[in-house]
Amino acid sequence: MVEDDAELARLLERVLTGEGHADTLAADGHRALHLGLTGSFDLLLVDRGLPAIEGLELIARLRGRGVRSPVLVLSARGSTQDRVEGLDAGAEDYLAKPFDIAELLARVRALLRRHQDEAMFLDVPGGRLLWDERVVERGGGTRVELSEREARLLRLLASRPRQVFTRQDLLTRVFDDAESDGAVDTYVHYLRRKLGRGVIGTVRGVGYRLGAL
Numbered sequence: 001m002v003e004d005d006a007e008l009a010r011l012l013e014r015v016l017t018g019e020g021h022a023d024t025l026a027a028d029g030h031r032a033l034h035l036g037l038t039g040s041f042d043l044l045l046v047d048r049g050l051p052a053i054e055g056l057e058l059i060a061r062l063r064g065r066g067v068r069s070p071v072l073v074l075s076a077r078g079s080t081q082d083r084v085e086g087l088d089a090g091a092e093d094y095l096a097k098p099f100d101i102a103e104l105l106a107r108v109r110a111l112l113r114r115h116q117d118e119a120m121f122l123d124v125p126g127g128r129l130l131w132d133e134r135v136v137e138r139g140g141g142t143r144v145e146l147s148e149r150e151a152r153l154l155r156l157l158a159s160r161p162r163q164v165f166t167r168q169d170l171l172t173r174v175f176d177d178a179e180s181d182g183a184v185d186t187y188v189h190y191l192r193r194k195l196g197r198g199v200i201g202t203v204r205g206v207g208y209r210l211g212a213l
């Protein structure tokens with residue numbers, strides 16, 4: 001949730017928590033950009049009038065960096081033109097303030113549902129990774145089974161196809177127990193052996209990303 005109105009943010013947090021959602025709050029555009037690029041979120045609720053980076057600019061930057069989480073804009077700017085701008089910037093939905101909490105929650109549910117359907121698989125070079133099964137399906141009906149860690153690593157890379165991840169990022173987010181960053185290299189090696197060298201690219205001195213460079 002990106003909202004600089006502390007009182008509204010508190011209210012929304014209470015409501016979302018009551019529905020069983022966990023949320024992370026950013027009160028300005030810079031913080032939101034940082035969290036959006038480093039975290040993984042099922043849904044982004046974005047205000048437009050924000051300190052540091054304006055809401056639509058924030059959405060465009062996140063989309064430009066490959067973040068594909070659905071975005072619901074919550075804004076006092078509610079004219080047709082405003083909504084068109086919001087949707088064109090990359091938002092899936094737009095709700096004008098003041099809004100009814102029941103309607104907000106219904107839209108949140110709808111976006112999460114739709115996103116879950118789309119998230120059944122992720123495209124990877126030469127095939128697609130099935131979300132629930134730890135399997136990559138390739139052309140001709142070939143299925144390659146992955147270990148839990150291989151699947152987690154590939155899932156993270158494939159969820160941000162254009163983003164370069166540092167070893168430290170990957171270590172923190174894929175291998176939650178304390179391990180040396182050699183673990184990342186090892187699992188990249190396993191994935192390349194199973195799926196071909198082109199599945200993960202090495203960005204020299206930085207880290208890894210999905211696909212050959």
Ligand code: CA
Nearest residue numbers: 004047049050
């Ligand atoms: Ca605001």
